[in-house]
Amino acid sequence: MKPTALRRRTTTRTLIAASLAAGLALAAGCSKSEDSGSKSPTASDTADAGQKVATPAGDAKSCTIDQFGGTKLDIKGATIGFSQSEKEANPFRIAETASIKAEAQKRGLKLLTANAQSQFSKQISDVQDLMAKGANLLVIAPLNSDGWGPVFRSAAAKHIPIITIDRKINATACKDYVSFIGSDFISQGKRAADQMITATGGKGEIAILLGAAGNNVTTERTKGFKDEIAAKAPGLKVVFEQTGEFAREKGQSVTEQLIQSKPGITGIYAENDEMGLGAVNALKGAGKKAGAVKIVTVDGTRNAVQGIVDGWISGVVESNPRFGPLAFQTLDDFAKGQKVSQDIVIQDSEYSKDNAKADLGKAF
Amino acid sequence: MTDLALRREPLDRARLLTLLQEYGVYAGVAVLILANIALTPHFLSTENFRTQAVQVAPVLIVALGMALAIGSEGVDLSVGSVMALSTSLVSLYLGYGVWIALIVAVIGGAVIGVANGSLIAFIGVQPIVATLALMVAGRGIALVLLPQLKDIRDPAMASLGSGALFGIPYLVLIAAGLALAVGFTVRRTTFGRQLLAIGDSRPAAQLAGLPVRRVLILVYVVSGVLAAVAGVLASARLQASDPTSLGTLMELSAITAVVVGGTPLSGGRVRIGGTVAGAVLIQLLTATLIKHDLPPSWTQIAQAVVIVLAVYAARERGKR
Numbered sequence: 001m002k003p004t005a006l007r008r009r010t011t012t013r014t015l016i017a018a019s020l021a022a023g024l025a026l027a028a029g030c031s032k033s034e035d036s037g038s039k040s041p042t043a044s045d046t047a048d049a050g051q052k053v054a055t056p057a058g059d060a061k062s063c064t065i066d067q068f069g070g071t072k073l074d075i076k077g078a079t080i081g082f083s084q085s086e087k088e089a090n091p092f093r094i095a096e097t098a099s100i101k102a103e104a105q106k107r108g109l110k111l112l113t114a115n116a117q118s119q120f121s122k123q124i125s126d127v128q129d130l131m132a133k134g135a136n137l138l139v140i141a142p143l144n145s146d147g148w149g150p151v152f153r154s155a156a157a158k159h160i161p162i163i164t165i166d167r168k169i170n171a172t173a174c175k176d177y178v179s180f181i182g183s184d185f186i187s188q189g190k191r192a193a194d195q196m197i198t199a200t201g202g203k204g205e206i207a208i209l210l211g212a213a214g215n216n217v218t219t220e221r222t223k224g225f226k227d228e229i230a231a232k233a234p235g236l237k238v239v240f241e242q243t244g245e246f247a248r249e250k251g252q253s254v255t256e257q258l259i260q261s262k263p264g265i266t267g268i269y270a271e272n273d274e275m276g277l278g279a280v281n282a283l284k285g286a287g288k289k290a291g292a293v294k295i296v297t298v299d300g301t302r303n304a305v306q307g308i309v310d311g312w313i314s315g316v317v318e319s320n321p322r323f324g325p326l327a328f329q330t331l332d333d334f335a336k337g338q339k340v341s342q343d344i345v346i347q348d349s350e351y352s353k354d355n356a357k358a359d360l361g362k363a364f
Numbered sequence: 365m366t367d368l369a370l371r372r373e374p375l376d377r378a379r380l381l382t383l384l385q386e387y388g389v390y391a392g393v394a395v396l397i398l399a400n401i402a403l404t405p406h407f408l409s410t411e412n413f414r415t416q417a418v419q420v421a422p423v424l425i426v427a428l429g430m431a432l433a434i435g436s437e438g439v440d441l442s443v444g445s446v447m448a449l450s451t452s453l454v455s456l457y458l459g460y461g462v463w464i465a466l467i468v469a470v471i472g473g474a475v476i477g478v479a480n481g482s483l484i485a486f487i488g489v490q491p492i493v494a495t496l497a498l499m500v501a502g503r504g505i506a507l508v509l510l511p512q513l514k515d516i517r518d519p520a521m522a523s524l525g526s527g528a529l530f531g532i533p534y535l536v537l538i539a540a541g542l543a544l545a546v547g548f549t550v551r552r553t554t555f556g557r558q559l560l561a562i563g564d565s566r567p568a569a570q571l572a573g574l575p576v577r578r579v580l581i582l583v584y585v586v587s588g589v590l591a592a593v594a595g596v597l598a599s600a601r602l603q604a605s606d607p608t609s610l611g612t613l614m615e616l617s618a619i620t621a622v623v624v625g626g627t628p629l630s631g632g633r634v635r636i637g638g639t640v641a642g643a644v645l646i647q648l649l650t651a652t653l654i655k656h657d658l659p660p661s662w663t664q665i666a667q668a669v670v671i672v673l674a675v676y677a678a679r680e681r682g683k684r
Contacts, residue, residue, distance in 0.1 A: 008665055015536065023416075031453075031456035031457055031459075031509075032456070032458075032459030032460055033455055033456050033457070033458055033459050033514075034455070034458040034459055034516065034517060034518055087507070087511070087608075088511070088512070089507065089511055089512045090512060090513070090608070091512075094512065096490075097428045185592055213660065213661075239657070240657050241657065242654050242657065242660060243660045245609075247606070248513070248602060248604060248606060248609075249598070249602050249606065249608075249609060249610065251418055252601075252602060254654060256415045256419065257415070257651050257654045257655055258654075258655075259405070260406060260407075260409070260411060260412045260655070261404060261405060261412075261655040262405075263406060274513070281602065281603060285526055286524075303515070351585070356645040
């Protein structure tokens with residue numbers, strides 16, 4: 001090849017590389033986003049929104065460190081490992097991680113964290129890493145319920161107690177892990193149904209925006225809702241069930257189709273807040289008035305609770321992500337040698353037009 | 365008699381397949397519309413047609429760029445990630461005003477296009493691999509820039525997403541305008557002809573002295589820019605920037621629209637009218653199944669059947 005041609009090609013390549021680098025620098029460097037007006041919740045905001053236990057202590061099966069087969073230790077000097085399942089990209093995960101970190105800081109404990117970015121193999125190696133780095137106690141938000149064998153074997157060898165939060169692991173409590181702390185998704189569905197019955201007066205046709213398929217949160221929130229409707233309000237008919245995949249965009253698209261083909265729909269039950277907010281977008285776009293279609297959602301994010309204040313949403317059942325205080329209390333009690341419950345079901349609160357304005361600060 | 369009939373049959377079958385490939389997608393759209401008029405309550409209303417048109421607009425815009433990439437015997441898998449990147453950029457730059465934010469988002473799409481095109485044209489990476497790399501990187505960058513969903517409250521963005529001119533939503537007008545522009549480019553411009561020649565046979569185009577590298581880079585820049593525009597419009601419609609889920613699986617919807625529209629994957633041919641009809645067909649199919657409250661998995665199966673039919677028709681014709 002002739003030298004001039006070669007030089008020209010090199011120049012082109014350099015130019016391209018430079019433009020790519022400049023583009024990235026520009027993107028990161030001089031952005032100026034819209035002033036959104038909503039502030040992110042701070043520790044003081046959420047201090048009074050901590051979790052409360054729903055199951056009475058001593059009622060369920062319990063676990064002690066002697067049964068588990070470890071030695072007592074003082075949590076003060078211990079290192080705690082926290083493995084998060086999904087990227088902190090949605091309000092639930094953000095609030096969950098923030099709560100764990102805040103509580104560790106409050107108690108002055110050493111905390112190691114890892115995030116599996118929704119990859120199960122990464123979560124397994126994350127947890128093994130945490131143990132290798134010296135964690136004596138583990139808090140895990142599991143991505144999957146199965147496949148934890150390798151982790152349990154290494155944890156058992158080192159007598160490291162594990163507490164799982166928000167999702168359960170299919171294994172033996174007080175042997176493979178100590179206890180599970182989480183919400184009762186069936187009861188969330190039931191309470192959403194109660195809100196729907198109140199909002200609609202128990203008569204009319206309702207639609208369900210389902211969560212992602214093949215997810216136990218979806219199936220349990222659906223089952224609880226339908227069972228309660230069947231038992232308490234025979235006048236309410238579920239006439240439409242489509243997935244919105246827990247995403248706002250899908251919730252909006254599906255609701256747009258719904259209100260075209262069933263203009264007389266009375267209520268929409270969205271299995272998370274994001275789909276509910278998508279439904280609100282769709283109703284606004286179709287020129288409906290606030291409150292014309294009753295919307296009930298589950299989660300308790302600030303946007304959804306604000307939706308109640310604005311009149312678009314009738315009720316929100318909370319799924320409390322602030323596991324920090326309860327998880328650390330459980331670990332503390334357990335490490336000291338006290339009895340802890342194997343299944344700790346938390347009491348989720350709920351929002352309606354009566355308390356939405358006053359409790360907006362508690363939403364995450 | 366029978367002898368004659370037998371001899372005639374293969375010819376008829378071939379002609380049928382040609383017709384199926386050429387006009388099948390339009391017939392499919394017509395059948396779905398007629399079936400819906402007969403079976404779906406409230407289908408025949410302007411509101412409903414507006415909803416379908418608005419929902420299909422972003423997919424269609426992405427599919428236009430995809431048609432060009434496929435016409436050049438390539439494919440662009442990065443389009444969904446470019447939408448995510450563009451929604452992040454819009455949100456980050458909205459403080460300067462809508463126009464600046466739009467321009468930055470479009471530049472972002474163009475930069476990804478340059479990267480795709482350079483990998484393909486200069487380094488000789490297969491399009492499917494090069495754009496796969498940018499698909500992964502693009503969403504990564506989008507999430508670094510904006511790690512979570514953020515609401516958009518800008519009134520100009522709101523009116524872009526839900527406003528209309530003479531009763532036709534802006535989204536639909538923009539999509540229609542872009543379809544006309546891309547159609548014109550393919551048929552009437554030098555760039556369009558060069559692109560088809562390269563798609564037909566890259567070595568031949570090279571021997572003929574066509575500026576192969578420049579054209580290929582431009583193809584992916586156009587695809588990136590169109591995907592970025594789609595990302596902006598989708599964010600305007602949603603009134604939020606959601607880089608975690610915006611544009612996921614969009615590359616597959618776009619490829620489906622292009623292939624169902626009769627553009628062969630082997631390159632050298634681009635059918636813009638067919639691509640528009642292909643996108644509309646998939647939209648109507650999804651809408652029909654949702655309106656009749658059939659299980660979501662049925663939508664996927666129905667889409668698969670349509671794709672198999674389209675590819676079958678194209679393959680049989682190619683064998684001739």
